[in-house]
Amino acid sequence: MVAVLALLPLGFVTGYTISVGWTEVQRLVFRPRTGELLWNTVRLTGGCVLLCAAIGTGAAWLVERSALHGRRFWHVVLVAPLAIPAFVNSYGWVSLLPQATGYTGALLIVTLSYFPFVYLPVAASLRGLDPALEEVSYALGQGSWRTFWRVVLPQLRPALLGGCLLVALHLLAEFGALQMLRFPTFTTAIYDQYQSSYNGPAANMLATVLVLCCLLLLVAELRLRGRARYARIGTGVARPVPRIRLGWWTSPVLLGLSLLAALALAVPLGSLGYWLVTGASTDFAPDELVTAAASSLSLSAIAAVSTVVLAVPVGWLAIRHRGWLSTIVERSTYFGNALPGIVVALALVTIGIRAAPGLYQTTAMLVAGYVILFLPRAVVNVRAALAQAPPVLDDVAHSLGLSRLATLRRVTLPLIAPGLGAGAALVFIAVVTELTATLLLAPTGTQTLATQFWSHSDSIAYGAAAPYAAAMVLLSAPAALLLTRDATRTTHP
């Protein structure tokens, strides 16, 4: 069921491609512009994934394994960029440094927005690792570098690759930030096509190419992850992990982390503050802001809960019942995330008005769109949590006479609760800032913070948009904070 829902837009795009005919496909796909967009998308995704992997893993290791001071503080700082939507971040940068556009600008700014996607799962994974393995490595005379490369890193593989996959899929679908940074990729081009033509045959063709990119990523990640199992029994020894002293590295490390924080947080927030002050002159209706914030809040909450509820069976199948069928089900949920919101939304418009006219332009339809778009964020987290929850505990519960449902409720769910919370928080943040699907699917008259921000930044001055951007950051902040708290709970049960 979940897979069918997730595959609806893909089916729409494929069906459309077939109906268009091969010669038209050739005309629209095999043109220089497609090559240009493909190259842009590939080098941005590749570069950003590498940078995010390096920064995310490095920062996670520093917080979890080194004797750095103020680790709790740094943990919060490193998760906090998630509360700043990528397009708000981009705006902050561009209004300060108009040259920060094109490839270099886009690469740096998007990396600053996305590296927590790698940092979070890797940090959580490091915390969940059994320190005994590392101690064995030290006891065998290996240094800390070699231990990291040969013992720690291989165990981080699912978390690291999951994070990288999220970053990559996210980039394939990123619209607002890249539009602002003037770096055209498939998604911005697809959006442009929809803006300038009927039914966008060209847009659907570009979406097909995007789907192929997504397929490639999914297969690559699956290959790289391998078939190892990562669960262990018990929460490990109740003794703190020996932390590596940084020695003379302390100052450069602190400097680096401060720089990262300044670039990822201080710049966008500072520029937002500047616009709030400058924009105070533009007429601004507080009641509109409150209404928009309320609908953003309720939509995000409903979508977060629905998405996580649907992600549990998918993650459970993927971890506990491995096989080609469960792999297909799990992987199929990722396509929605790589397709731009506008493609998913138009597919739902077309299908919805015919198949379920009663649901058309209702909150239910909009939430279905959100679920399709953001399911992977929940699935990645649920899967990672399940991967570390030993199945033998379920078996024990069964043998003690608990039913399947009771086992789920009393054993499995509590074990994976942090994963569920993290998934819900990520979906919540994503929905707060979602734009294109909201515009097309929302009940008429519904305005969210994101749609208001774009409407203002489009027509008047950025000053008028600033309050909405600030409200988005404020609304996302508790969810981002939740992400840090869940992690702590794992450390101190």
Next chain:
Amino acid sequence: MLTLYNAQHDDLVKALVDGFTKETGIKVNIRSGKDFELANQIVQEGGASPADVFLTENSPAMSLVDSKNLFAKVDDATLAQVPAQFVPSSRNWTGFAARSTVLAYNTHALTPAQLPGSLLDLAQPQWQGKIGIAPAGADFQAIVSAVLELKGEAATAQWLAGLKANAKIYQGNIPVLRAVDSGEIQAGVIYHYYWYKDRAESGAGSANTELKFFGGKDPGGFVSVSGAGVLASGKNQAQAQQFVRYLTGANGQRILADSKALEYSIASGVPSNPRLKPLTELDPPAVDVSKLNGPKVVELMQKAGLI
């Protein structure tokens, strides 16, 4: 309760809708988007569309919906309020506001004598890297449509190829104006009111710029029409017709002229905002608004690699 699919600027339409509701007591539910986003949505919805009225910034999206036979005829009494050049020959929708194409230029980089005589000159090699356009939006597509209508396919294709080589691409009129103002580029193609609005607010984004109106029936003097139409599938036909009549009537046009939108009022003899260069002095080329050809324009722009 009317359902309005609105691609015009939100603040303008909110003022118009408030005036309408005050006068008639009819409430209006607004759904916002961009020209082709909403036009695509209406076409996808077909006869089941919940929309009663559709408003756009430019005419090509109206032509798209019209080409699918989704509009009801606009009442003759309404069309009588609008000068003939702003009504399509099908009479299935009507213009209610207008905007002029202009070239915004940086006064430190260019003197009036150095400006191109025609919009088509921007394709010449001496402008390479010095100009900006926003080709993705409906605004620019309307301008290309006018060039196509006036100069034919071959000349348009050649012009677009020149623009692809010369122009920096921006995501809308405001970013183009900002880039001209900061000196990133020397000149950019926009619609007039973005400049006037900035001047009216603070002038911060246009202090180093002036406008060139091409005039002389040049394609660069094209005046684009914002459209209003009644959907044939709408459940509130009479009220929808009433709304379009209000938009083009004296009260609606006065709200338009007095608003901060600074677009041209065109109907019921209501003069435009006095800040603007008068509509009668623009000397635009004669273009039949219903001839502006969306699909062909998109194809040409795709071929040129602009979208």
